[in-house]
Amino acid sequence: MQNFEPQLIDLHFQGTPGVVAVYVWDTGDGLALVDTGPGSTLEALKAGLDLLGAGWGDVRHILLTHIHFDHAGAAGQILDYSPRARVYVHERGARHLVSPERLYASAAQIYGDQMEALWGEMRPMDADRVTALAGGETLRLGGAEVRALYTPGHAVHHLAYVVGDELYTGDVGASAWCHSSRPARPHHRRTLIWPPGSRVPPNWAPWTCGGCTWPISVPMPRGQTTGPTAGKPGTRSQVDAGTAATGG
Numbered sequence: 001m002q003n004f005e006p007q008l009i010d011l012h013f014q015g016t017p018g019v020v021a022v023y024v025w026d027t028g029d030g031l032a033l034v035d036t037g038p039g040s041t042l043e044a045l046k047a048g049l050d051l052l053g054a055g056w057g058d059v060r061h062i063l064l065t066h067i068h069f070d071h072a073g074a075a076g077q078i079l080d081y082s083p084r085a086r087v088y089v090h091e092r093g094a095r096h097l098v099s100p101e102r103l104y105a106s107a108a109q110i111y112g113d114q115m116e117a118l119w120g121e122m123r124p125m126d127a128d129r130v131t132a133l134a135g136g137e138t139l140r141l142g143g144a145e146v147r148a149l150y151t152p153g154h155a156v157h158h159l160a161y162v163v164g165d166e167l168y169t170g171d172v173g174a175s176a177w178c179h180s181s182r183p184a185r186p187h188h189r190r191t192l193i194w195p196p197g198s199r200v201p202p203n204w205a206p207w208t209c210g211g212c213t214w215p216i217s218v219p220m221p222r223g224q225t226t227g228p229t230a231g232k233p234g235t236r237s238q239v240d241a242g243t244a245a246t247g248g
């Protein structure tokens with residue numbers, strides 16, 4: 001993989017495009033992933049990496065916005081397959097990745113016997129491969145400078161990441177469920193309150209829906225501050241991993 005532009009990999013969660021996806025880019029020192037999707041879409045993620053000419057061994061940095069299954073469920077498995085990789089996560093979520101039993105049990109109360117089908121396996125990870133962040137740190141990952149922003153709201157341990165002119169928001173703007181039993185494309189636009197100092201350009205608004213986990217990367221022109229307004233979301237290169245995974 002020789003493309004430093006962020007790539008969007010659609011994981012075709014439950015066979016539906018446009019619901020769960022991750023971002024990947026080349027830091028010059030291995031690949032960085034923003035979120036991993038759940039264990040149930042691991043093969044789709046692998047297929048997406050294949051299309052980019054990459055594999056598990058190329059993954060070096062896993063930036064988790066938060067630890068919910070749809071965002072972080074596959075991270076433990078990826079660490080097992082990617083010996084050089086490490087995970088970055090907010091300090092309030094880190095221990096649940098090392099010991100996911102409580103996280104799994106609380107989710108099982110909601111999803112019951114659908115847990116495996118929806119989310120797949122969530123493996124514990126070694127504490128020494130997890131970097132706990134408070135927000136406010138600047139990470140140097142290869143040639144990339146990554147700033148972690150503490151963005152509680154959707155989850156008390158939520159982080160967003162700034163990389164160059166991009167802001168990876170995770171579910172920071174999530175506010176409503178789709179009230180649908182099946183995955184759906186995000187369709188809600190929300191007015192967001194951004195942390196002091198974060199920069200969101202006018203005419204670009206991250207959108208999300210609590211029932212969906214479509215990751216948003218927001219281009220951030222330099223020199224502009226705050227001001228989330230309605231507008232079309234950023235368009236980025238996209239890899240249709242689901243098509244590759246299913247051959248259809």
Ligand SMILES: [Zn+2]
Nearest residue numbers: 066068154171
């Ligand atoms: Zn979430």
